Amino acid sequence: MENSNGNPNAPVQLIIKDLHASVEGKEILRGVNLTITQGETHALMGPNGSGKSTLANVIMGHPKYEVTQGEILFKGINILELSADKRARLGIFLAFQYPSSVPGVSVGNFLRRAVEAKREGYDPNAPAAPSGEMPKRKGMPPAEFRKLLNQKMQLLKVDNTFISRYINEGFSGGEKKRAEILQMAMLQPEMAILDETDSGLDVDALRIVSEGVNAVRGPNLGVLIITHYQRILDYITPDVVHVMYKGRIVKSGGREFALEVDKQGYELLIQALEEDEAATV
Numbered sequence: 001m002e003n004s005n006g007n008p009n010a011p012v013q014l015i016i017k018d019l020h021a022s023v024e025g026k027e028i029l030r031g032v033n034l035t036i037t038q039g040e041t042h043a044l045m046g047p048n049g050s051g052k053s054t055l056a057n058v059i060m061g062h063p064k065y066e067v068t069q070g071e072i073l074f075k076g077i078n079i080l081e082l083s084a085d086k087r088a089r090l091g092i093f094l095a096f097q098y099p100s101s102v103p104g105v106s107v108g109n110f111l112r113r114a115v116e117a118k119r120e121g122y123d124p125n126a127p128a129a130p131s132g133e134m135p136k137r138k139g140m141p142p143a144e145f146r147k148l149l150n151q152k153m154q155l156l157k158v159d160n161t162f163i164s165r166y167i168n169e170g171f172s173g174g175e176k177k178r179a180e181i182l183q184m185a186m187l188q189p190e191m192a193i194l195d196e197t198d199s200g201l202d203v204d205a206l207r208i209v210s211e212g213v214n215a216v217r218g219p220n221l222g223v224l225i226i227t228h229y230q231r232i233l234d235y236i237t238p239d240v241v242h243v244m245y246k247g248r249i250v251k252s253g254g255r256e257f258a259l260e261v262d263k264q265g266y267e268l269l270i271q272a273l274e275e276d277e278a279a280t281v
């Protein structure tokens, strides 16, 4: 089930075609096209309110957003029909712009359950379980879990006390973001979306979080970094940079494009694009 279409050697891709989505009856995404292949890092920039978080939430399957047109394929599977949980089991991960706290659930217990669920995977061809029957839980031996956790905590330079604390309760901005990256490292997704992982971080925290992301990057992982500022891209070098405006990707370029956007500012960039468009009509 790794890749559908019968080709186990095809690279894993997230393919978004002409995606339109609304929230509370208001159209936010107005025709997004984007393809990310594993091993690549894409940056999605754009002014506030342009639809970046909406795109992240729609990819992950947040029920509040209604897709009205277009498609999203992952591993050749149309994921729009899948619940968020199944999308995660397929290998998509989203680090939230505003991670919520979960009082009473420790980081360690949460990670254990999340890793177990991910390991169960999702097979679109598997027969549905008879109704009323709980799906079999594939447990993970505690020693194995502990070993993986220790390894990832070392990689991300996370303090040992972290895992017994309740998720995000009383966490600083930097700690919340590190908890998200630790989760990503544990889950080993094939497509990771980081929504403003840089927001609210000072330079030291940003460097630590970026090093964490870089430590889990590799040929199997596709990354979409959503950011308002190009600053994080000094640490995590993207292959492709896109700018979103009013629910569409209006321009894409290489690494240097982010620097250009930063120097020029969104207002001037969008003004120039609109003038170009007017000139060609």
Ligand SMILES: Nc1ncnc2c1ncn2[C@@H]1O[C@H](COP(=O)(O)OP(=O)(O)O)[C@@H](O)[C@H]1O
Pocket: 023, 024, 028, 046, 047, 048, 049, 050, 051, 052, 053, 054, 055, 064
């Ligand atoms: N859950 C929601 N309920 C109502 N409006 C929303 C919701 N999510 C996003 N929007 C609206 O959609 C637009 C795009 O928001 P968002 O995707 O958060 O942009 P960005 O992440 O680029 O700042 C904004 O006008 C915002 O008010």
Ligand SMILES: [Mg+2]
Pocket: 052, 053, 054, 097, 196
């Ligand atoms: Mg946002």
